[in-house]
Amino acid sequence: MDHTVNxxxxxxxxxxxxxxxxxxxMRETGLILIILALFIGMSFASPYFLTWVNIRAMTMAFAxxxxxxxxxxxxxxxxxxxxxxxxxxxxxxxxxxxxxxSGIDPWLASGLSILACTAIGAFMGFFTTRIGLHHFIVxxxxxxxxxxxxxLGTGGRPLGLYTLPPEFxxxxxxSIGPIPIVIVMFFVVVIAFDFMLRRTTMFRKVxxxxxxxxxxAYSGIRTKKVVFLTTTLCSALCGVAGIIYMARFGSAQPTxxxxxxxxxxxxxxxxxxSLKGGSGSIFGAILGAVLLSVxxxxxxxxxxxxxxxxxxxxxxxxxxxxxxxYLNKSRG
Amino acid sequence: xxxxxxxxxxxxxxxxGPVRALRGVxxxxxxxxxxxxxxxxxxxxxxxxNIIDGILQPDRGEIRLDGELVRIASPAAAQKMGIGFVHQxxxxxxxxxxxxxxxxxxTNASRSFLMDYKGLERRAREVFAQLSDIxxxxxxxxxxxxxxxxxxxxxxxxxxxxxxILDEPTAALTEAEAQVxxxxxxxxxxxxxxxxxxxxxxVEIFDNCDRVSVFRDGRHVSTRTVADIxxxxxxxxxxxxxxxxxxxxxLRESERSRREVLRxxxxxxxxxxxxxxxxLEEGEILGIAGLIGAGRSEIVKxxxxxxxxxxxxxxxxGEKLSLRDYQDSIEAGMVxxxxxxxxxxxxxxxxxxxxxxxxxxxxxxxxxxxxxTRREEEQAGTLGRKLNLKCGRLQDPVSSLSGGNQQKVALxxxxxxxxxxIFLDEPTRGVDVGxxxxxxxxxRDLARDGVGxxxxxxxxxxxxxxxDRVMVIHEGRIRGEVSGAEMTEENIMHxxxxxxxxTGAAPQAAK
Numbered sequence: 001m002d003h004t005v006n007x008x009x010x011x012x013x014x015x016x017x018x019x020x021x022x023x024x025x026m027r028e029t030g031l032i033l034i035i036l037a038l039f040i041g042m043s044f045a046s047p048y049f050l051t052w053v054n055i056r057a058m059t060m061a062f063a064x065x066x067x068x069x070x071x072x073x074x075x076x077x078x079x080x081x082x083x084x085x086x087x088x089x090x091x092x093x094x095x096x097x098x099x100x101x102s103g104i105d106p107w108l109a110s111g112l113s114i115l116a117c118t119a120i121g122a123f124m125g126f127f128t129t130r131i132g133l134h135h136f137i138v139x140x141x142x143x144x145x146x147x148x149x150x151x152l153g154t155g156g157r158p159l160g161l162y163t164l165p166p167e168f169x170x171x172x173x174x175s176i177g178p179i180p181i182v183i184v185m186f187f188v189v190v191i192a193f194d195f196m197l198r199r200t201t202m203f204r205k206v207x208x209x210x211x212x213x214x215x216x217a218y219s220g221i222r223t224k225k226v227v228f229l230t231t232t233l234c235s236a237l238c239g240v241a242g243i244i245y246m247a248r249f250g251s252a253q254p255t256x257x258x259x260x261x262x263x264x265x266x267x268x269x270x271x272x273x274s275l276k277g278g279s280g281s282i283f284g285a286i287l288g289a290v291l292l293s294v295x296x297x298x299x300x301x302x303x304x305x306x307x308x309x310x311x312x313x314x315x316x317x318x319x320x321x322x323x324x325x326y327l328n329k330s331r332g
Numbered sequence: 333x334x335x336x337x338x339x340x341x342x343x344x345x346x347x348x349g350p351v352r353a354l355r356g357v358x359x360x361x362x363x364x365x366x367x368x369x370x371x372x373x374x375x376x377x378x379x380x381x382n383i384i385d386g387i388l389q390p391d392r393g394e395i396r397l398d399g400e401l402v403r404i405a406s407p408a409a410a411q412k413m414g415i416g417f418v419h420q421x422x423x424x425x426x427x428x429x430x431x432x433x434x435x436x437x438x439t440n441a442s443r444s445f446l447m448d449y450k451g452l453e454r455r456a457r458e459v460f461a462q463l464s465d466i467x468x469x470x471x472x473x474x475x476x477x478x479x480x481x482x483x484x485x486x487x488x489x490x491x492x493x494x495x496x497i498l499d500e501p502t503a504a505l506t507e508a509e510a511q512v513x514x515x516x517x518x519x520x521x522x523x524x525x526x527x528x529x530x531x532x533x534x535v536e537i538f539d540n541c542d543r544v545s546v547f548r549d550g551r552h553v554s555t556r557t558v559a560d561i562x563x564x565x566x567x568x569x570x571x572x573x574x575x576x577x578x579x580x581x582x583l584r585e586s587e588r589s590r591r592e593v594l595r596x597x598x599x600x601x602x603x604x605x606x607x608x609x610x611x612l613e614e615g616e617i618l619g620i621a622g623l624i625g626a627g628r629s630e631i632v633k634x635x636x637x638x639x640x641x642x643x644x645x646x647x648x649x650g651e652k653l654s655l656r657d658y659q660d661s662i663e664a665g666m667v668x669x670x671x672x673x674x675x676x677x678x679x680x681x682x683x684x685x686x687x688x689x690x691x692x693x694x695x696x697x698x699x700x701x702x703x704x705t706r707r708e709e710e711q712a713g714t715l716g717r718k719l720n721l722k723c724g725r726l727q728d729p730v731s732s733l734s735g736g737n738q739q740k741v742a743l744x745x746x747x748x749x750x751x752x753x754i755f756l757d758e759p760t761r762g763v764d765v766g767x768x769x770x771x772x773x774x775x776r777d778l779a780r781d782g783v784g785x786x787x788x789x790x791x792x793x794x795x796x797x798x799x800d801r802v803m804v805i806h807e808g809r810i811r812g813e814v815s816g817a818e819m820t821e822e823n824i825m826h827x828x829x830x831x832x833x834x835t836g837a838a839p840q841a842a843k
Contacts, residue, residue, distance in 0.1 A: 076423040199702045201693040207682070208690055214676035218638065218668065219745070220659040278681060 009269060027272040027324075031287040037178035037295050042113035046301045055315025056180070062293040063186035064241050064248070066286055070193045073285040074203070075267045078130065078230040079210040079277030083139040084237050086121075086257030086265055087146035092117050092242025094150045097159040097252030104169045110246075114239035120146065121235025126226035135231070143261070150254035159252040172247030182244060188235075204232060246326065266313065267292055270320040292316070336363045337399075338526050339384070339495055344393030346379055351734075353379040355550045357393070361495065366517055366527045368537040368558075370566050371547035372768070377530055381497050382546070384528075385417040386410040397495075416488030420530075422480045424487075426473035431456035433472055434487045435678060459486050464512065477625050478505045485513070489520075496520065497528045502536060503624055503790060507829030514540045532791055534563035535821060545574040548572055567793065580776035589614045592650065594753055596635060599644030601708035604630040605808035608644070612784050614751070617775060619799030620788045621824050627808040628788045629671060632755040636668050662691055665752035669742055669759060671788070673735070675733035677742040684723060687730050688712040688744045695748065706722035715744035715786040722772055736767025743771070753784035760794060772798050792821045806830045 042049040068085050075082055076153075092113050099109035111118045120142065174181045197203045208216040209226045216223050246252055270288030272278025292313060299309050339361040346354040354376045359369055371377050382388040384395070386404035395402055404410050411603055412418070424433045431452040432439070438637030439447070464482055474481060481501060488496055498517075502510040517527055517540065538558050545555040553569045573730050593778040594612040599605070605627040612618050622628045634642040637655045646653045648664055655661050658668075670677040678687050685708045685791055689696050696708040712726050719740045723733055739759065746754050748764055756775070760768040775798060779785045791794050795802050801815040804827035812827045814820075 201697045201701050201703055204686070204693050204703060207686075208679060211679045211682050212676065213678050215670075216690075217658070218670050218676045220657075220662040220692075221690075222657065222659060278679075 028281070028284050028287055031284065031291060033269065033289065035291055035294060038291075038298060038304070042294075042298050042301070045298075049298070049301055052178075054301075058293050058297045059183050060180060061297070062123045062267075062289045063180075064244050065260065066186050066289050067189050067237050067241045067244070068234075068260070069264050069289050070189055070269050070282055071234035072264045072306045073271070073273050073280050074197065074206060074283055075234040076268050076273040076275065077197075077210045077280045078206045078227050079213060080135040080227055080231055081139065081265065081275065082124070082135065082231065082232075082234050084124070084143035084146055085234065086260030087143045087150065088117050088120055088235050088238040089242040089245065089260065090254060090256040091120075091146045091250035092239040092292045093246040093256060094153050094159065094254055096243055096246055097161050100161060100164070102157060106164055108298075110243045110270075113243060114236060117230055117239025117242070118236040119220050121232035122228070124235065126232035127198075128231060129224040147254075154252070154254040158253060158254065159250055161246065164247070164250055167171055169247050169250060172244055172249070182248065185244065190282055190286055197282055207278060210279075212278070213283060247318045259326045262290075263292065266317045270317060272324070288320075338363045338397065339362065340394075340396040340399075341354070341380075341384075342394050342396075344380070344383065344390050344395070346383065346388060346390050347638075354383075354390070354549050357547075357550070357552045359545060359552060360555070361526050362529065362543075363526055364521050364524045365542040366521050366529055366540060368541035368544040369528055369530045369547065370532075370537065370544055371570055375570070376550040377545040377547050378499070379550075381417065381499065381528070381530070384410070384495075385415060385497065387528050399745035411491050412670065413784065414492060414494035416493035416495070417497040418481075418484045418488050418499065418501060420501075420503065421565050422477070422484060424472045424480060424483060427471060428465060429453075429469055429471055430475070430483050432457065434468070434490055436487070455490075456486075459490055463614060471515070474815070478509045481505060482509075482513075485516070493525065495526050495528065497530075498532045500532070501529075502531065506623060507825060507831045510536070510829075528715050532793070533821065533825075534566060535825070537566070538563060545569055580773050583616050583779070583800045587615055587780075593648070594786075595645075595647040595781075597645040597647075599631065599634060599642060599646070601634050601640040601642050604640060605634070605805075608802055608810055610810065610813075612786060613615055614782050614784070615779055616800040617779050617785045617787060617798055619795040619802035620786065620805060621792065621795055621802050622805035622811075622828050624790065626805045626828065627843050628805050629757050630808075631805065632757065632786065632788060634670060636666050636755065638668060662749060662751075665749070667691065667746045667749065667751045669746055669754060669756040671757035673738055673762065677743075678730045678738055683727045684716070684721075684730055684733075684741055685709055685712040685726050687741050688715060688748050690745055691749045711748060712744065715747055716740075718747070719744055719774060734767075735817075736763040736771075739767065739771065743774070751783060753786070755786045755788070757788045758790065759787060760789075760791075767792075792824055795824070796821065804828050 039050070048054055060159050068089065072082060072085060076299075095116050096106070096109045096113035099112060100106050103193055104112075124135075124142055127133050128135050171185070174298065176184060186214050197206070205216070205221050205226050208219065208221055209223045216226075245256065267289035268280060268285040269275065270291060271281065271284030271286065272288075273285060295316065296309055298304075299312065337360050339359075341357060341359040344354055344357045344359075345352070358378065359380070369377050369381075383390050384404065386406045386409050389405075390686060395404065397415075402413065404413065404415070407417070425436070431449075434456050435452050439452075453468050460466055460468060462590060466475065466479055466482060472483060475483065475533060485498070485501065500546065505513065514536075517529070521527055521542075528818040529537070531537055541558055543555060543557050544561070544566060546553040546566055548570060549572075551713060552733050553572075556565075592611055593614050594610075596611070597609050599608040608631050610618075620628045620632070630640060634640045635646055636658055637660065638658045646655075648666060653661075653664055655664065656733070661667070664760075674680060679690065685705075688711060689703075693703060694701070696711055699701045709726055715721075716726070717721070721740045721744065722737050730738055733741065739762075743759075759775070760771055763771065772794075775785050775787070787795065796819050799819070802819055802824060803813045804811045804824055806828055807830065811830060814823050814827070
């Protein structure tokens with residue numbers, strides 16, 4: 001019995017080595033290295049790249065979407081997927097904007113709009129967990145319905161919200177010192193969810209469910225409830241993102257967020273989430289979003305045609321997934 | 333017959349990483365014989381058969397077919413050489429007809445552009461004329477499990493094989509169906525086809541086979557004519573020691589407490605089982621036997637509300653339970669160890685610690701619901717030592733462990749909630765002999781400590797070896813119960829296949 005359970009002593013034998021090894025194995029480390037390399041390369045290629053203005057712009061570009069990435073990552077880990085995030089984000093703006101224009105207090109209007117988005121998530125959760133339809137189809141239908149509702153409610157034109165009170169616009173446009181409120185909120189959401197996902201029993205059940213739903217059910221986990229809640233959470237966070245966008249733009253745009261789902265899913269998957277469920281991290285997903293944003297910004301600065309950007313983003317996604325596939329194989 | 337060797341295997345070896353599945357195996361198959369293969373799970377039988385069928389390639393060694401040295405590159409190549417393999421798991425397409433299933437390989441090889449459905453059906457009828465009265469036009473999903481098994485055999489027969497491998501073909505058959513199969517086997521053998529017959533049931537081997545080869549730990553132990561040996565010899569050769577020390581000591585009469593752990597009354601489920609009533613005493617191990625599909629697992633899953641719309645009463649240690657779902661069952665102290673370890677027993681890609689804590693992660697968390705890594709490791713470490721788990725680091729994924737150790741993780745998961753009652757479904761399937769003995773010992777120790785133990789198993793020697801009492805299920809009802817000297821493979825098989833009146837205490841037989 002030489003190989004019985006590792007006693008704490010063997011694990012502690014050389015913690016520094018195992019820590020380095022573990023860091024190297026982690027997806028996040030690889031992403032950070034790639035992002036750093038891009039930063040260094042770009043700072044030589046363009047003097048404008050490493051300026052505060054550009055960094056701030058890049059951060060703003062993914063910060064709000066990053067909140068949606070958080071919701072999507074949790075949903076992917078539980079084994080689901082949501083294609084409706086772009087439409088629901090737009091719908092959140094439209095509902096809140098419409099309520100505000102009808103004379104309702106903007107804060108109340110935002111609260112109601114987030115509630116409405118949460119209800120949409122619950123609606124999708126009902127179809128996926130109670131009726132048993134696939135997430136892909138349900139969210140595809142809701143993506144189209146929500147977009148239709150946006151257009152119907154606005155006649156296809158953006159709602160100008162010129163009378164929004166300044167303290168409301170502050171959440172989208174203001175800053176604390178040099179740091180925009182949007183970025184502060186983004187960090188709060190990311191850190192909170194990353195911590196909860198790593199440490200709480202509640203989110204551990206999300207991993208169990210996504211890793212093997214049947215085994216989770218056989219461990220007494222109410223898996224349908226878990227998936228219902230992650231679906232609802234994702235839509236609720238879209239609602240929050242929509243409100244921040246509205247405060248930032250001072251208008252509600254019915255066509256906002258077209259193609260957002262691809263960006264968001266790509267970020268999560270590049271960051272290590274699996275479409276099969278059971279794996280992924282918020283930190284990784286956000287790094288995925290950062291990478292995509294830095295690449296976009298770099299291409300723009302290098303005067304690459306916008307038409308090339310999608311091709312390059314798609315290729316990055318494919319590369320990341322392929323590399324991951326082989327890494328997993330060699331480990332397994 | 334001797335000397336007329338159709339298949340000769342010499343010095344065959346095969347390793348999977350560090351695991352040596354076959355070590356220099358020699359094996360001879362005569363023309364027209366029925367040759368039984370016996371051995372515990374992991375003894376190397378499946379590996380050898382997979383090599384003969386071309387699914388695996390040996391690392392070393394020779395295969396001669398009719399005296400000619402051959403390399404069997406794939407199952408298709410094996411078919412061309414006249415080797416047919418009926419797998420234990422049914423691998424048919426449920427949504428197409430029996431005829432199409434039987435001629436799948438032929439259709440695949442056919443060059444014609446259109447399907448000749450009429451021709452397929454006609455030829456299928458010819459095949460079934462000598463087998464059974466299955467209509468080749470019906471869809472496979474509409475057949476019973478036993479008829480599906482016959483379709484698998486028919487499929488192999490159409491390939492005009494010289495060597496037919498049958499891997500536990502009777503596991504899902506009733507006694508009568510099995511007898512039909514044995515007659516067919518004998519007829520095929522008389523026509524000159526050689527049959528390799530894998531089974532755990534000694535009675536079947538001794539009644540129907542000509543010779544028996546025993547494997548243990550990847551080695552060929554012996555090949556004897558069945559007339560020359562006894563079932564006891566085969567079992568002893570399989571386990572490499574006397575049977576007496578393979579199983580732990582049973583409950584002595586003086587140890588009986590007569591305190592009731594579980595009482596089930598009139599448990600019914602619309603489709604799967606009816607009027608199930610039984611009790612379990614503290615200290616005893618109760619076995620549940622029955623053919624696959626008889627409803628054994630369904631009853632147990634029904635008791636802990638894992639599946640099915642169940643009516644009836646369940647009492648745990650004198651307390652009547654009203655459970656909404658399995659989570660409530662775990663709360664009450666009643667847990668179920670799944671028969672399909674890889675499918676739903678463990679989370680293969682998650683760590684050992686996360687697996688062990690899965691039933692109640694709250695136990696290793698603080699008041700805020702935050703999981704304490706240290707407490708989680710302590711829990712997995714303590715239970716791991718208790719079960720003699722062999723692993724590298726506790727943070728390694730469960731997929732890195734051997735079958736036996738994976739099963740110990742699954743068992744540790746059950747024990748993590750200090751259950752009052754554990755239902756174990758096929759607790760040693762796919763587990764090597766060493767771990768099997770350990771698991772049996774652990775179950776006996778748990779029973780001694782007052783934990784209720786109910787074991788479902790398809791391996792009758794296992795049930796007889798570890799249980800104090802065995803309850804036999806036939807078509808969703810308790811057919812009878814055996815204990816003490818009545819607890820024999822023969823009695824259990826008769827009850828399981830419904831061929832005799834129930835014997836012994838049969839609580840529901842009168843109804």
